[in-house]
Amino acid sequence: SEEFIAVSTLARNLEIAKGNEFHTILATLRSPVYINEQLLKSELSFLVTKILKLIRSGNDFDLWKGCHTSVVTCAYNPLVLSTHGGQLLAAIYSRLEQKTGFYSSVISSSHGKQLFNILISSVAIIIDLMKNKPTLSREALVPKLKAIIPTLITLSQYEPELVLPVLQRILKRNTTTFKPFTNKFRTVLINLIISDYASLGTKTQRLVCENFAYLHLLKIQVSDTSDDETQAHHKIYADSNWRTGLMSILSQFKPIIQLCGEILDFEQDNELYKLIKSLPVIDESNNKEEFLPSLKLDFNAPLTLWEIPQRLSLLADMLVAFISLPTPFPIRVPLGGINSLCEVLLGVSNKYLPLKKELRRDNELNGVINTILPQIQFQGIRLWEIMVSKYGKCGLSFFEGILSSIELFIPLKKKSNNEIDFNVVGSLKFEFATVFRLVNMILSHLGHQLNIISVISQLIEVALFLSHDKTLIDSLFKNRKSIMKQQTKTKQSKRSKSAEGAFSDIYTHPELFVCKNSMNWFNEINDFFITALNNWILPSTPHIQILKYSITQSLRLKERFGYIPESFVNLLRCEVLHPGSERVSILPIAISLLKNINDDMFELLCHPKVPVGMVYQLHKPLDLGEDGEVRDDINKKEVETNESSSNANTGLETLKALENLENVTIPEPKHEVPKVVDDTAIFKKRSVEEVIERESTSSHKKVKFVEETTVDNGEELIVKKAVNQTKEEEKPMEDSEDEEQEEFEIPAIELSDDEEEEEEEE
C-alpha cells in the first residue's frame, strides 16, 4: 500500500551507483519510512551487509561510498545505528587501521588525503552518534575505542588537522578510556610542538595546544609517586593535575623574560624588576612538564633573537588553551599571576627602559630588537584578551592597569614629545586589531568612570591612522626625488630607464597599490569609536576626524556594497546623539546617507512626534468654549494638569469624545499611540537640557502659537496652530512626503513649550 522504493533495491543499486545516482540513493535513505521494525530483519540487514561489503572492498571508491552510506544510515535511521552501528564502526575503523599501516603509500595516491578524511570523519561521526547512549556506548563504543585511539594517535603525527579534533572530543568525554594511551599521545604532541609547530596552521596549532591541555584532565602516571604519597593528606582538588600543567607553563615565562634582561636594562625600573622577580615559578627542579628545548640565542647572529617571541607565543598559546577550555570540573586560574605576567610582558619595551649599553652600537642587532620587542608585548596583549573575554568582570580590578599598560604598546617617536610613531604603527596593524578588541571589552565594563583618557586619545589617533587605506608606494615617491637629484648629477641614464619601464604602473595608477581594510577591522574600530563618543567629550581634533572618517567611509562603502554596514550606521547614530563640542550635529548628513534605511532613531529626530495627549487641548475648549474664545494661558494650564495624569487614557477618551463631533480636524494618526511613552521621555530629556535661566524671555520669542478655536453650536470646530519655530524644525525632514506627519509634528514644539512653562513654575 505504501509507495516507496524497497531498501533492497537501493542496496543492490549501491554497488554500481555513481555520481548523481549515489546522491539520490543517499537522499532517499534519509526518508523516515525506512525506520520500520518490520524492515529491520530482512531489508535493513541486507542493506548493512551491502554497505559492509563496500567498506571491505579493495576499491577505494567503493570504500568511500560505503563510508558515506553508513554515516547517512546511522545518522537518520536509529534502528540501524543501534543494531548495526558497532559493526559498521568496526568495519570502517579496521579499514582506517589498515590504511594507516600503509600511510605513505596511501597518501601518495591522488585521493589519499580524501580517503583519510572520509575515514576519520565517518569514524568521528559514528562515535558522536553513539555517545551518551548508555547501552550503545557501553556495548559497542567503549570496547572499540581502546583499539581506535592508538590508531588515531599514530595518525595524528601525520594528519594532526584531521585527527586532533576527534581525539580532543574523545579525551574530553572518555577520559578514563584514554588513560592508557596518555603517554603515547603526549609524546606525539610534544613532538609536534617541538619540531614543526611553526609549520602548522593557526587552527591546528590551537588544536595541538588544546589537546595538550586536555591531557591534564587525567592523572599522569608519575614515576616517583613518593611526592604524591606525602601529600596524600592534603585536600585533593579535582583540578590538581590541570593546575600543575597550567602552573608549569606559566612558570616557563619567567626565565625567558629574564633573558630579555640581557637586552633591556630592567634595573632602571624598580617596580618592573620587583614584578619580574615575583612571577610564579615552580621550584621542583625535576619538573616533568618542561619538555621544551632551551633557546639558543647569540647576539652575534641577531636573527636568533627571533626565537624569543616565537617561544613566548608558543607558551602563550598553551596558556590560552589552559585558561580558556571548558572542563568537566571547576578549575582554579591564577588570574593575578597571569595579569602580572602580562604586565611584565608589556613592560618589555624600549619606550622607557634603555637598552643595555654594550648593545647600542650594532645597527642590525638594534633593528632586530626593535622588531621583537612589540612582538613580546603583543603576547601579553593576547593573553589579556583571552583573559578578559573568558573571565570578564572577574578581572575588573585589573582593567585600569591593563589600559595603562596598553599605553606602553603604542610606539612613540624617539626624542619627541609624546608623538606617535606612525611608521611603526602601520607595521603593527594585526597586533593593534587585537589591542582594540581588548580595549573594547574593557571599556564596555568600565565606561565613563575611567579617567585615563590619554590612552584613549592616543588609541583614537592610531585607529584613525590605521583605518586609512595604506598606500604601499609612498616611500617610493619620497625616495624618488632624492634619486632624481642624484641622477641629474651623475648621468647614468640608460640603466635606470630600462628599469623604469617595468614599473610604469606605479606612476600611472598609484591608486591600485593600496592595502584596503577589512570589514572586521572597521567593525572593531567603529565599536571603539562608539564607546569613546558615548563616554567622553573628545577634543575637537579627534572628534572631527572621527566624523570625517565615518562620513567618508560610509559613503564609500555605500557605493561599494549598496548599503551602509551596520557598525557604521551605529557610529553615525552615536555621532548624532553625542555632538560633543560641535555646534551642529551631523544629523542632516547622516540622514542623507541613510536615506532609504528606516531607522527609528533618525525618524524620531526628524519628525518629533507628540504624544496623543495634545488632543485634549481640544477637549477643554469644547467644555469651556461655548462663548467662542479660549485664551492661551488657560489652555496651557489644562495641558499641565492633564500631563500629570496618565497620558494614554485621557487621550483615548478625548478621541472618543471628538469622534462624536462633526467636521473635526485633528492631526491625530491613531496608530501612533503605542510609541507615545518613549517620545515623551525623549522630549522631556531634551527640553530639560535646553532649559536655561532666561527661558522666560526666549520662550516668548521662540515659540508663539496662536490658537483659534471656533465652536458653532458644538457642530464645527476648527483648530489652527501656527508655530513660529516650526519652519526651523521642518527643514531637516525634506524627504518626508506625507503631509500627515508634518501636520502631526507641529504640536511637538507646543508640548516642549508647555514643559518649559512647567520648568518656569518650578
Place this chain on the structure above:
Amino acid sequence: MTKSRKQKQKKQDFLRKKLKVGKPKEKARNATDTSFVSKTISIRNQHLDQNPHDLTKRLTLLKHHNINVRKETLTTFQKSIPSIIKSRLMTPLLTQSIPLICDESQQVRQGLIDLVDEIGSHDAEILKLHCNIFVLYINMAMTHIVTQIQADSTKFLSHLLKYCGDEVVRKSWVKLLNGVFGVLGWGQVGKNDSASIVQTKKRNAKYVTIHLNALYTLVEYGCQDERARSDGDTAETTEDSGTLRNPYLIPDYPQPFEHLKLFTRELKVQDATSSGVNATLLSLATQDIDTRKAVFIEQFLPIVRKKIEVIIKEGGECGKSANKLKTLLAKIFD
C-alpha cells in the same frame, strides 16, 4: 509683317540693359525697398550713465591704480551697503575688496575697515561666510614686507573679531596667534629682532597698543566661553548662546559643516620633523575651547607672560593694554 504687341513685349524681356559708367545699376523691378530714416540712434552698450545704481560696474574700480579712486569706490559701496546687503553683490564685493587689506595706501585700508564695520553692523553673517578669505589676507598682511601694512593688520583682525570672533578662533586659532606674535615681534618662527616691525615698534607705541588689544580680543574670544565673556556684556549674548546650544536645529550661521573638510583635499604632512612642531599644531582642529586653551598654554602663554611684564614696566598706553591682557590671562588660566 508688323509685329504684334505681344511679340514686342516678349522681346523687351530679353533685352540686355547696358551698364553705364558712373550710373548706378538699375534695380530689379521686384526689389524691396529697405531704406529707412530715423531721427535718433541708441546703442545700449556704450551707455555711459545708463544705471547709476548698478554697482557691479564699480567692482573693478577696487583694483584701480589710483588711490583716490579705490578709496572713493569703497566709500560708495559703504554708503550703499544698506540697500545691497541682501543682494548677490556682497560676495563679489567682499572677495574683491578683502585683498585691499594689503593695500599700500593707509586711506584705502581705513576705508576698507569702515566698509567692514558697515557690513558687520548690518549683517555679520556675511562676514562669517567670508571669514576664511579674511583670515588669509590678514595673515598675508601680518607677514607683509611693508611695515605699515603689517602694523595695520591687527586692526583688521580686531574689527573682524568684533563681528565673527567665534568663527575666526574656531577656524584659525593657531594661525592667527602666530601672526599676532609675529607682528608684536615675539615670533617663534625665525626670531628676527632686526626686522623693521620691531624697530618701528620701539618708536611707535601706538601700534603696539593696537596689537595688544587685538591679542586681548583674540584670547578673549578664543579661551573664554560666551557666558564668561558676557559677564560684563549685555544680556543679548546670553540669549544667543541659548539658541546656539541646540545642535539639532538648523544652524543660524553659514557653512556649519565646513570644518569637517569633507570636500577639501588635505595636504599630506610628509615630514613632520622638518616643518617642526607647528605643522602638527596647524593641522589641529581648534573647534572647542579646551583645545584652544591647551594649545595656548603649551605654545604661547609663557612667551606672552614674559613679554608682557616688560611692556608693563615701560608703562604708558601700551602698559595699560598689557596690564589688561595680563588680568585676562590670569582670569582664564589661573
